[in-house]
Amino acid sequence: MTPEEWTAVRLSLLVATTATLASLPFGLAIAWLLARKDFWGKGLLDTLVHLPLILPPVVTGYLLLITFGRRAPVGAFLADNFGIVFSFRWTGAALACGVMGFPLLVRAIRLSIEAVDTRLESAAGTLGANPLWVFATVTLPLCLPGVIAGAILCFAKSMGEFGATITFVSNIPGETQTLPSLIYTFTQIPGGDAGAFRLTLVSIAISMLALLGSELLARRIGVRQMAA
Secondary structure: OOHHHHHHHHHHHHHHHHHHHHHHHHHHHHHHHHHHOOOOOHHHHHHHHHHHHHOOHHHHHHHHHHHHOOOOHHHHHHHHHHOOOOOOOHHHHHHHHHHHHHHHHHHHHHHHHHOOOHHHHHHHHHOOOOHHHHHHHHHHHHHHHHHHHHHHHHHHHHHHOOHHHHHHHOOOOOOOOOHHHHHHHHHOOOOOHHHHHHHHHHHHHHHHHHHHHHHHHHHHHHHHHHHO
16 A cells, blocks of 8 residues: 555544444433433434434535534634634544434444333432433443444444535545545546555455444443343
């Protein structure tokens, strides 16, 4: 592989990891909210969470651009007051990937939380534990396989994200050119088939390793929970 290809691989791993870790706390909170609470607007929140799955990725990228672009309201505020710039930066690629993978993360965690017996949470509450402690010591350990599965799905989605990313942060070598972007570039130039094929194999290998690791971790945690 060429240095350009290794750079794209490293950048993709950085973007996908950052997107997953940044999304995880918000995903946990929203999944718990949707699984355990009834409130006005719950259906709307659920729709907004899953909207990136339905919208064309280019539309999602454009919405990010007009919201977090350097001259957009939110983007200008973050840049001027905190020095945070998303557009045409790798951080923007991570933001786009996090948005696209968020629905998969939330859904997996929500289903796992809904599978936890609420009587266990109620029992902990009657013993004096506050809701946050109940979640940390009862709900979270029991739904951990779902959390891992959701995180891996978000990571895998981030590794393969293209439409929203290229619309929001373009295709800048060394800065925003991830694996999918470089594969696309190779398909547009004469003699680029070999490079596109190599990177396709790398993408498949990374995705398979991520899914296999998720399955092994979930099984190991499930065995420990049964033994406990």
